[in-house]
Amino acid sequence: MALPAFTKGRKVLAVAAASLVKQVAGSIAHTSREGEPPVLSAVGPASVNQAVKAVAIARSYLETDAMDLIVEVSRHNTGGEIKDLILFNLKKTPQAPRLAPDAFQNLKSAGSSSTSQLAGAIAKNVREAVNVKITAVGQNPVFRAVDGICYARRFLEDDGLDLDFQPEFTHVTFSNGTEANAMQFVVRPHPRGMPPLQPGVPPAAPQQPPTQAD
Template identity: 35%
Template sequence: MRRRRPRPAQVSAASNVKAVAGKVAHTCRAGDAPAMLCTGSQCINQAVKAVSIARGYLANDGHDLTFQTAFREGGTPEKPSVALYMAKHPLGWPITPNNVEMQVGATSGVQVVCTALAQRIREGIVPCLTGIGGDAVSNCVLAIGHTRLALEPDGLDIRARPEFIHVQKQGGELNAIKFHIHVDKI
């Protein structure tokens, strides 16, 4: 008998990220990780926060999560529509070391970030992306999706492992999301 994939988790801009993270963790404990469906920058931001929190919940069970961005029909440049396909891994699984950090801002061009990320990966350098704020986090996720498409002819694919970090900016401490990138050969 074939095992069914879990139902995708719908995420909205108003979603309670801890509740979504709890649902993701519960689903992962029962089997495979669900996908998350998001439309718009704020929804994407909420989904990434939920993945980051779910990683913490699952660490107690010896598991970790990554995601891959895939574009969905119906999205526009102003309101992108994506699926975050999550995968469950054993805690401490070997991830590609990140030597370089790329700051992505709310006004960063997604194609510019994608081109830089893909070029570095082709050179054997695997950067991590950091975004502060919903639009910057969304730009990171979109750049990851475009980079996946750009690397496909090279026989490469990427996945991201998001985590919360604190950064010093303008004399204060801000919360940010850091995306550790892992490269897979396809």
Template identity: 40%
Template structure:
């Protein structure tokens, strides 16, 4: 896995701009979970079982939030959402998620992934203005600064990650970018899918995060 991570380049230094998140706002800490509609994702959880629960919930009503602590849990949850999206294709339902930090200390990898369902749309073009590869050593807040800057430029952006730590870093970057974009009255949601990335003569499995920008 480390060899695969090494093939992913980080955001160029000239694009690496860290930002300061607003001290107030709805995004830094998770929204209310008092309804009890959530699932706790285990680091050793069965990905397909979690995906099945998410897909079943989407067909029946509201999709539960996924609570994650640590890179392994985040990775399981993201893969489960990606698989659930394939399960729901025949139902013309699609899923996206928004990460919210469960602690004011955003360096802690404790997240709630809020999953939303909607009608399946035409496939999003795989040709993006900016594709940002994320590696195991990428700094989420720095990546988030570059991501927010591209969104302000109204460019289409996607993230690509190979490996557990890279996937976790991508999700943390999206969570931080949501904070940075609050002042612009914009928000983002992500649609994860599996892709193959060709690097150095090898085809590697990766997770691609297509991003949808919303005005708030």
């Protein structure tokens, strides 16, 4: 399968289930310091989970460089839903202050979550200019969150909007008091074809072409 145009001339790192995330993160950080960040490719929940963790770690490596990363994610059909190729198009962005947790609508991703329902919830909040983050515990929920963002991008096409995200580590406390490590996806909306906005800045409505006067 031919890779999309945004991969041309860029380093493409294939991330597998057995990939060492700190090693991948180091490669991401090194390549980003030298020039354009790499593109990550992953197939299946385990590989996608490793890719997301690697980006989160790479972001921490780049903090001393006053540099950050955002991710544009897309699905490319190879013949089966779970086996589709997921591409993480990494982009550099300046570091920005983080909003307080209560500034976000927190969506939960579970392994059994409906991708279309999660994508619909993401898109609805973005249309209403609500800050969105997604929390996922475990590789299947992480995969479902990534998948949901892929589909939310499609849902927002007619609105002239698009999405990137930033992954980070967090932890959650369940109702029984037990704690677990989790991945958090901070959704970064923006007008289609424009750079991402800082969290808390609503995306502007797409401009309509001027009409001719009679």
